[in-house]
Amino acid sequence: MRLAILIFAFAFSMGAALADPLPSWRDGEAKSNILSFVREAVQPGNPAYIVPAERIAVFDNDGTLWAEQPFYFQLAYAIDRVGEMAKNNPDMLAQNPVLEAAAEGDMQGVLASGHDGLLDVIAASHSGMTTGDFKQSVGEWLASARHPTSGQRYHQMVYQPMIELLVYLRDNDFKTYIVSGGGIDFIRVFSEQVYGIPPEQVIGSSIRSEFQVTETTAETVKLPELFFYDDKAGKPVAINHHIGRRPVFAGGNSDGDHQMLQYTDRGGDRPGFALLIHHTDAEREWAYDKGSTIGGLDNALTEARERGWTVVDMKNDWRTVFSFQLGAQ
């Protein structure tokens, strides 16, 4: 019996020693920085200890939790949706070249139309229906559409190392949030299933909505008008608005996340952890930073190096990028 106990104790300690909460992360500075921060944050008495209620972790979505190339996935939805709608209502395209381009699936034509054209496409595809109907439409699209280069479902284009990081943080009583420039209602459709993040922990850009009530129904209906653009300096503002606490951990990948990382970093006597994903892997994913129209990264990378933020070199720091690539390794 004493032998059995010994064997059990040995096996248990081996298990603990072998258990790696971030198996898709290669050993290196990024991984060890994360592990050190979390271990100290949960250790009572450690000067870097953080009470559980204050363990707020925020993450950008496009390019941080899932891919964003060759175009934002939500834009693919918008274009598919305009094509779908135009089948039943061709008049909606009348004399609007960008909607015509969208209806033909001409992504380059849509992108060439600039900011105003994109807003036209978002307005046409995201409004004029209840929030519930919109979410159902997105859910159906996710179940059928495929990414143009990988051929995968869009919600499979999520970064396996980041999924592990989200789980690791939650296992240590961090509350994980998404803070995205993408649409709040769009992300809420898959955030719980894909990231384990419930709708009430999703913050994003939004269009206005209005309340409509009848004798038997009561719904919010989406309107073709911007309410809040959750990007750049809007991100700390939205974090304060939705959460009311300063994060202690923030992850992003572009200059759109710069202010959110600053807000987390400059936490006074409790500086937070700023994580920047650098897309360096042209083979398994994409390589881009400064000058990219999607996910441009310049000033935030400069500040990350100046202030010693943790920069993830995707090519070297990640053993796996997408879980669907695991079989190929």
Place this chain on the structure above:
Amino acid sequence: MRLAILIFAFAFSMGAALADPLPSWRDGEAKSNILSFVREAVQPGNPAYIVPAERIAVFDNDGTLWAEQPFYFQLAYAIDRVGEMAKNNPDMLAQNPVLEAAAEGDMQGVLASGHDGLLDVIAASHSGMTTGDFKQSVGEWLASARHPTSGQRYHQMVYQPMIELLVYLRDNDFKTYIVSGGGIDFIRVFSEQVYGIPPEQVIGSSIRSEFQVTETTAETVKLPELFFYDDKAGKPVAINHHIGRRPVFAGGNSDGDHQMLQYTDRGGDRPGFALLIHHTDAEREWAYDKGSTIGGLDNALTEARERGWTVVDMKNDWRTVFSFQLGAQ
């Protein structure tokens, strides 16, 4: 030993039978409706069962969780704050009669100035500082100011039966939220300590803020401009924006809560519980409804009676109103 077990078992079953989760509620329809709803909601297999993630309960604040007479408490803060600021900066009052009235503590003069005058007082007292400094100011005020008729601290003017209801719902895995026409940052100062509701579960009206960063600091700063007015049809819109789920339980006290109660009530095949607090106790609290400039209640009460919502008759349904009155009973 068998006797000891028997006594223990008897005492335990007695304890269970006697344990009343809502001791400040008198037996009656309101109390029994609440108890039935919650018991069915948490009973797997019951047709009215609700999965824990969907157990969202929302509550108005002024007049629902704490008192709102003889004026909204936040307005008392605003007026005290203008008086405080004017001591150091008398120029701020120049040629603005409503700010002069506020600085003199003349509540009637402020109220007489109407909606625009009130916004002037809120703008002057709630903006031009970081969110952190604002919260510190509110905290200091709560620790020193006293309610004009009861002489109590404002945060002691909370309804003991509603505190019990919040705890009872949370004990049954409901997530409790505040959805208030009052200021989101104002309520967040005391919501955790007083109601057990953390800042990220407070929704309210808000003014705009902007992000300001230096080499060593990064703060949101409050601006003198309305961002969102969380009242009437704004409440379901804000609930959808912040939570992304339809509540299954909602409590309010005025026509400002009417749409939030409709949104909860008309939940399709999962109708929610709508609770309306009717101020009927002029002796222990105040008696008011239709025609009151503060907390006016008319259409919501009519619909509550038509649709069988649960209406709390404060005078008859509540054994205790404020915990500080307990000694007097």
